[in-house]
Amino acid sequence: MTPRSWLYVPGHRAERIGKAIDSAADAVVIDLEDAVPVGAKDQALTNALEALRAVPPERQVWLRLNAIGSEWLDRELAALADGPEPAGVRLPKSDDPESVAATAERLRCPVHASIESAAGLLAAPQIARCHPRVTGIALGEADLAADMRAEPEGLAWARGWIVTAARAAGLSSPVQSVWTAVDDPAGLAETSRVGRAQGFFGRSVIHPNQIDIVNTAYTPTAEEQDRARRIVDRAAESMAAGESAVLDENGRFIDPAVVANARVVLDRAQATAARGVRV
Secondary structure, eight states, rough: OOOOOEEEETTOOOHHHHHHHSSSOOOEEHHHHHHHTTTHHHHHHHHHHHHHHHHOSSSSEEEEEOOOHHHHHHHHHHHHHHHHSSSSSEESSSOOOOHHHHHHHOOSSSSEEESSSSHHHHHHHHHHHOTTEEEEEEEEEHHHHHTOOGGGGGGGHHHHHHHHHHHHTTOOOBBBBBOOOOOHHHHHHHHHHHHHHHTOOOOEEEGGHHHHHHHHSSSSSSSHHHHHHHHHHHHHHHEEEOOOOOOOOTBBBHHHHHHHHHHHHHHHHHHHTTTTOOO
């Protein structure tokens, strides 16, 4: 299933990696970059490789690699070339399509490019199309805001731009950036609701207490599922009857885009139910 919650865990903290994998997060991201001190980079990579060798096949475990041009990335790419394969990697500070493509070429797994600068934002449509292994793009909002000299609330247009770039390239809906105020669950819930409305699906989290909130925000409600099911059923009935127009129970026209979106809702709900989560 497409993950709703992506739990970051510092790679140099082996004891936390196991707890993260056992958590309710749909996916785990072992961080080799920002959360790891310079002196612990080698240990973080060792811990990550050991975790990948032991993880159950049904569990999604990703790695956040170090940035292109850093002294650690080559080491990580070499280890992944001959070692265990993660479900995917996140590539931070993706600014240049050619560099992202060259990095993706050295990997065997999906790549999510993280856009964290004005240059990366400008190149997002090209990055989204630069290599077949690039299956997603997303924003790293803290770094982006700093580079843009903007406040987080001023990034609404950038969020719309990244959703547009991803979907225009045929990629999955972007994963929403982290909510750093761990002690503000209401803010997390509200911004997650807005993110879903903006076209994101799923969100990165930095604390286990954020998992359930994000999972709930990105799970179609029973009401949404019922409406989607009625739309899809009505479309099927109209097609079976040879009708060219699809009308809902109130006689309002339903165009194909509405039917397609209803199917997405049902697909996401089915994937969630298959994971054993009550919706």
